[in-house]
Amino acid sequence: MLTKRIIPCLDVKDGRTVKGVRFEGLRDAGDPVALASRYAREGADELVFLDITATNQKRATLVALVRDVARELDIPFTVGGGIGTVADVEALLLNGADKVSINSAALARPELxxxxxxxxxxQCIVVAADARYHEPEGWQIYTRAGTHNTGFDAVQWCREAADRGAGEILLTSMSNDGTKDGFALDITGAVSRAVSVPVVASGGAGSMQDFTRVFQQAHADAGLAASIFHFGEIGIRELKEHLRADGIPVRL
Amino acid sequence: MEIAVINYKGGNVQSVLFALERLGVRATLTADHELIRSADKILFPGEGEAASAMRELRAQGLHELLPTLTQPFLGICLGMQLLGRHSEEGGGTQMLGILPFDVVRFSAAAEYKVPHMGWNTLQELRSPLFEGLREEDYVYFVHSYYAPVGEYTIAQATYPAPFSAAVQHRNFAAVQFHTEKSGPVGTRILENFLKL
Structure with missing residues (x-):
């Protein structure tokens, strides 16, 4: 049976993992390769690397990072963050990335x-969509790290992205991100029903029960989180055991 | 041991080369007929679209060479589908015709998204390739098209109906999932192949 996926997300800057990762026994938590291998051993189903570097050297660093990770890692990983052209994507895939996620560049020019x-x-093209809720329009798509409202309706945009050929939607609720109050079940469910490709839910995970809800109530195919994993608040294995006890298929 | 990894711009080749590197074996990425013919083992990875893959294979004459090979051969993902007769992908594509299956598209349904993406279990394992594996072990799949179950099937997975997770005919074996991305289970299959 196909399982629901648990995906830790790692922010990287200048080729290093950021966001104060705390892991016992990990000598260098800033080393993306060491961290990725650690998560793979703990049972992560996939990893996402989000590049937040804001320099011109970005491309070279990211490609080198992808190569280093691919050399060591025997589970799939997605790379995202500021990817804008066919050439960018080609370089990342050729160096071992399994999937590439695009966000602002797709909104600027959907034909991409x-x-x-x-x-x-x-299968290797993920569209990352950042949604925020406000009255009266409802869920809308934001860019530029959630500061700019595009005016696009979230469900419509995700449907368009899938129709244009995205193989997966990575849906982040900016309204829930960082709150630890749980995933945005309403918009995740609405997008999951609207598209026929897998949907990764992101933003708001604070407890193991939050994952149960997003799988059972919002029909997400995967759940992504960052800090709760990095700070050791929830272990991947205990999370998967919890989900299995709740009747959700997971790889253990 | 000389291992040839077929180079037809099929994508994802680097991951397969890295997986072999982790196993301590050296492989050559090549489209050279002589190197391929003389290799001890052949890996035929692939991701992407069937029609463009077949165009590239034809352009390099590999559509004629590959069916004549006699050494142990392992296709991966699109590299498995290409061994069939025909695929629905690309508006209908003639494949290599080494195995007698026709590749069809999954129909999307509420709980069954397409692509079939993620970790799924294996059943009905019957090949030395799977030595050391157990029924219901997990491997990683990413695909929208599949080969139905037939007499050539050596492992099955279910989504929502059973399909061929692996096939074999003579020296030609192939898996639909990604051995190079399936953790220790995938590594074991690659090791088993190298021992054949």
Missing amino acids: IDELAARFGS
């Missing part, structure tokens, strides 16, 4: 999704 899917196949 069609071009990438035709060139590399839908």
